[in-house]
Amino acid sequence: MSAQLLVSLGISAIVFVALLFVTLRYVRRIRESRKSTWEDLMQSIIPVDRHAIETVALDAVEPSGEPKPKEHPRELGRQDIWNLLGGMDGINRIESNSHVLIEMAAYLQRWHPEAAEIAEELRLEARRLEWHVGRLRAAESNQCLDLHFHSYGQSAAVSYYLMLKRVLALYQHSQEALFGDVQKALLGVPAAH
Numbered sequence: 001m002s003a004q005l006l007v008s009l010g011i012s013a014i015v016f017v018a019l020l021f022v023t024l025r026y027v028r029r030i031r032e033s034r035k036s037t038w039e040d041l042m043q044s045i046i047p048v049d050r051h052a053i054e055t056v057a058l059d060a061v062e063p064s065g066e067p068k069p070k071e072h073p074r075e076l077g078r079q080d081i082w083n084l085l086g087g088m089d090g091i092n093r094i095e096s097n098s099h100v101l102i103e104m105a106a107y108l109q110r111w112h113p114e115a116a117e118i119a120e121e122l123r124l125e126a127r128r129l130e131w132h133v134g135r136l137r138a139a140e141s142n143q144c145l146d147l148h149f150h151s152y153g154q155s156a157a158v159s160y161y162l163m164l165k166r167v168l169a170l171y172q173h174s175q176e177a178l179f180g181d182v183q184k185a186l187l188g189v190p191a192a193h
Contacts, residue, residue, distance in 0.1 A: 036103060044100045046093045050164070052084040053094070057161035060154050065162050078150040085153050088140060094160045095133045098126045101167050108174045115170050122166045129159035 059076045061067055068074075076084070085091060105119040132155045139148040 036107065038104075038107060041100055041104050041107060044103075046096055048090065048093050048097060049084070049086070052086075053157050053161055053164075056081055056084050056154055056157040061158050061161075065158075065165070074154075076150075076154070078146070081150045081153050081157075082146075085157060087149075088136065088145070091133055091136055091153060091156055094156060095129065098129050098160060098163055101163050102126050104167055105170055108170050112174045115173050118166055118170045118173065122163055122170070125159050125163045125166065129156050129163065132156040132159065 056076060059068075059074050086093070102123060105122045109115050109119045132152045135152045136145065136149065136156070139145045139152070
């Protein structure tokens with residue numbers, strides 16, 4: 001066998017193992033989420049100051065999630081962001097809640113598969129949040145958290161803010177679909193969409 005063939009087989013094996021790992025993780029997550037009720041998920045949310053998170057996020061982005069134009073500079077300083085988010089404890093709560101928000105999206109998507117696009121956007125935002133939290137933990141272990149918290153902390157707050165907006169949109173969509181189904185079933189009237 002040539003060296004090129006062995007390298008190709010090795011790369012193929014690595015890709016196969018990675019795909020198998022992702023598939024198994026996804027299947028496990030689905031099984032776990034099917035065991036949870038909406039009430040279980042709601043009880044899993046750790047209280048955070050939503051207003052403070054929104055304040056930090058909206059200092060960097062528009063309510064739509066688009067970055068603020070350069071003519072509108074950020075107003076919050078390092079200490080403001082630290083205080084509003086509650087330091088690393090607050091970031092840990094946000095990260096924990098982001099996992100619950102993903103489970104909520106999966107729960108709602110089971111009943112309304114047409115909401116898959118919103119659920120996928122939520123998952124992508126959760127990955128961004130995890131990346132920012134990872135950078136914060138690295139900064140903390142390197143003892144330079146105060147230097148990086150304002151940037152990565154604010155970015156984590158933006159991701160969490162956008163996740164909340166998407167879960168609320170997904171929930172609203174599922175409620176509208178549910179109301180339409182109930183209206184059809186009870187009144188025999190076509191649902192308004």
